[in-house]
Amino acid sequence: MLFVIVAIGVLGILAGAGLFFFYAQSAPKITQSALSSDTSTRVYDANGKVISRLGAQNRNYVQNSNIPTTLKQAVVSTEDRRFYKNNGVDPIRILGAAFANVSGSSLGMQGGSTLTQQLVKLSVFSTAAADRTLKRKAQEAWLALKVDHNYSKDQILEYYINKVYMGNGVYGMQTAAEYYYGKDLKDLELPQLALLAGMPQAPNDYDPTTYPQYAEKRRNLVLDAMAKNNAITSAQAAQAKVTNIKTGLVKTHHSTTTDAKTTKVIDAYLKQVYAELKAKGYNTTTGGLKVYTNLDMGAQKKLYSIVNSGNYVNFPSSKFQVGSTIVNPNNGQVVAMIGGRKTGNVTFGLNRAVQTDRSSASTAKPLMDYGPAIEHLYYPTYEPVKDTAFTYPGTDKSLYDWDKQYQGTITMRKALYESRNIPAVRTLQNVGISKATKFLEGLGMTFDKTLTLQNGIGLYISSEQEAAAYAAFANGGTYYKPYLVSKVVTQDGKKHNYASTGKRAMSAATAFMLTDMMKDVITNESGSGRSAAISGLYQAGKTGTDSYPDDYADKVPDGATMDSWFTGYTKNYAVSVWTGYDKQFQTGHYVSESQTTIAQEIYKYEMSYLAGKSTNTDWTAPSTVTRTTQNGKTEYYVTGHPGTVTDTTATSQYGSTNNTNSSAYSSNNQATTSSSTSKTESSTTESSTSKESSSTEQKPSGNGNDDDNNTQTSSTNNADDNKN
Structure with missing residues (x-):
């Protein structure tokens, strides 16, 4: 027995030694250069140029x-x-x-x-x-x-x-x-x-x-x-x-980055890169990593210059802030990102491009209202929608448009490019919260609790999320999760490639029809985004402004808002821009009516630069869309679902009395059935949360983030007066 035990022990030792030398044969070479070099993380832009060497300087x-x-x-x-x-x-x-x-x-x-x-x-x-x-x-x-x-x-x-x-x-x-x-x-x-x-x-x-x-x-x-x-x-x-542990410590430190000027330009982008690396399990401090990103340094420098130099936009003060993200619609690559302006020498400061505590206001309408309506109810672009007095179900709270007027029955196209609130919420009510939420999930947005009708005129999402969502409109309906890191090479030479896998978020018909309507936001004489117009460029987009709550409205001038957005796109780029103040309730920290166009101007100058380095092509209607003429204008409908043509001329300035059921104006019988079902579901949801329902836009319980890295605040915002 002892002999057997000894033999087994010897065999175990020999096997272990054999395995050790087997592994040792494939060990990487180690040189004096490797031993003496630093282990900082090197970050490269899309062209393979080093943009940051953390700690190397x-x-x-x-x-x-x-x-x-x-x-x-x-x-x-x-x-x-x-x-x-x-x-x-x-x-x-x-x-x-x-x-x-x-x-x-x-x-x-x-x-x-x-x-x-x-x-x-x-x-x-x-x-x-x-x-x-x-x-x-x-x-x-x-x-x-x-x-x-x-x-x-x-x-x-x-x-x-x-x-x-x-x-x-x-x-x-x-x-x-x-x-x-x-x-x-x-x-x-x-x-x-x-x-x-x-x-x-x-x-x-x-x-x-x-x-x-x-x-x-x-x-x-x-x-x-x-x-x-x-x-x-x-x-x-x-x-x-x-000895006191703080004895001898200095109060100011030397910079630890390679190029302070360059790092300032890419600060927000770099911060998000490190967040992605951390989420993937990499150690950016001792890993000796080579990180290849999707950063377009030219686009990044241009965006930084637009918001900081004063040569493009007249900002009201140095405290007026910006958060912006640029995404490639065809693969989800984040090519540029700005997290703020006039930030000083702060490293890894607040990245407003990924914050989710500010309402996206009316830029939510294509995402939660009209997109799902086309997708699920087959609304044509000329669908009759009602801009008449509206009270949230189960409450005495009324909803108003930005001008406190009613236009009666108008087309969905007109409601979108003029950014009318009531038709948007009525549309959401017909679609139903459940289907609308599912549509948002397909665009990378999830929420902790059930959304409400008020979210149809304001979602709490970031510019990164919104740029990626609008990118799906640009590419024909495929959603790519936005990402910054394309490849990581670890110290042992192993390469790890990263890409975003596209998932169908909506039909090609939905994407095309939304795009065609959002072109009018920029080009129509009554469109809310005319300041974003770029001559000759095929583009589409949506504005958004978030007004103050009723109990604060008398403290700011008429037309003043807390936030102003513009998210627009071509077939090559999607750009989302948020503007406003960090402390929006502080005296003087409002966005005046004239300043609501700043987000559009930032977009215009940046997109003009981007358009100069890409092809300018228009969208073509897919076979699932049929072109028609209504009231002398080109319109579209989902093939096989032309809807019922109705005179959409406004009946009166104030329209009719409140009617929460617009099924009489539904596109077709199938849509009518879907609308009725959705309406019942929506009404049930709203009545169960009637204490939260009001003319004041309510903040959703979730943060709309893919990975829940951002924290929500508990403030509520008023979107009644969104005119964008």
Whole structure:
């Protein structure tokens, strides 16, 4: 029996050794260049040009001769007490770490990897959790043995001290000494060197400026380790512990980015890139990543110039803000993004392009009202809709148009390009909240709670989401989730490609008919988006303005709004622009009636630039759409569903009394049936939430975000007076 056990043990050892050498054969090569290089994340634009090297600018390499002995002792005592005795791999350390993990006695000081193994990992391997495999650990150990054989202990320490991430975009302990203390390593005292030695394990958590209490505990653990390792005496450790953790810290820091001017231009885009990388599980601080993005630097610079230079638009003040996103309709690539204007030297500031706490106002109408009506009820572009007095079901709250007038029965086309509220909400009521919500889901928007009729004139979504949704109108009905990162190359050379898979969100007929109606928003003499017109360009779009609540309306001038939007597109680009103030209820922070066109002007100048680098082609009607003439105008209907032609001339200025059922004007019998069903469902929903229903636009409970990264506020906005 003993013989069998011994034999099995020997076979296990031989098998393990065989597997180790099998894995070792495929280990990547490790060079002096890899060991000495920084591990910052490099970000490239769509043309393959480096636009950001996080932490690279201030990485000042320090030679071994200028590294204080005290720092070397602190690093070794903290990371690898047997560093000078092992050969790069330490079996005793591995067993000790395993026991410490089980017993809980390690205090986070000594893991299973030697300092040399950590250097190898930082130099040639991906740091992603998914890559921590047995094969990778075997290769890491093999390379550590080779590094220990080829380089001296002082060289290995030099490489490690210059490579580790130290928080705030800083790489290397020399750079950290300059960043945190404004001094060279050789000029620091024991307490400061001990802090730096302990930071690499969790640099953000041990930042002495942000988390002094954690930094102090970590520093003291390093001092205890140094005393235990006989690098300093217990008395020296005790004296150093008395030093305040903030002693010597500077208040201003050097920049840690490659080009401050360029970084300012791409700040919002870059912030969103890092958010995408984090969501995918990448470590952007120690990963040594090469990140390839969809950024069109020319379009980005142009957008930045439009909102910051003063050469294009007359902004009322420096506090007037902008959030904008540009998407390629044919693949979902985000090619440019602006998160604000006049932001100063703030890095990774508020990105208003992805905020979801402001109402999209009437830009919601094609998304929630008219799009679903064409898709599910087969409304033609000339569908008769009623602009008459309307009260939300189950309430005494009335809804008004921007001019407080009624036009009676008009066409859906006219209701859209003049941005009439009542016909939009009536249309949504006929479609039903359920079908409308499903339509929105197809365009990448989900909400925590049931939407209401009020959301038909205002959704809480971002410019990124809206640009991607309108892009589906532009390309014939296919939705692509917007994305910024196209490829990531990890430190071990592995390539990871990313793309958005298109999903059919609506019929080609719906997309074409919406586009044809939204052309009139820009070109019709009564259209709400005439300031976005670009001569000769085939384009479509929608305006949106969000008025103040009734209880605040008397504090701002007539026609003043909280938010103003314009989202427009060609076959090549979709551009969404939000404008307004961060603190819209602060005195003077309103968008005046004349200033509501600023969003359109930003769009116009940016789209003019984009049009100059792309083909200008018009949309062609799909075979599922039939062209007709109604009242001397070209109109369209879904083939097989021509509807009933009705005289849509306004009967009176104020129309008829409230009538929530417009089925008499439905396109066809099938649509009438669908409309009645939807109406019942909608009415039930509204009556159950009648306490929330009012003429004031209600904020949805969800944030409309694909990944729920944004937080909603609890304020409510009034969309009664949306004239856009």
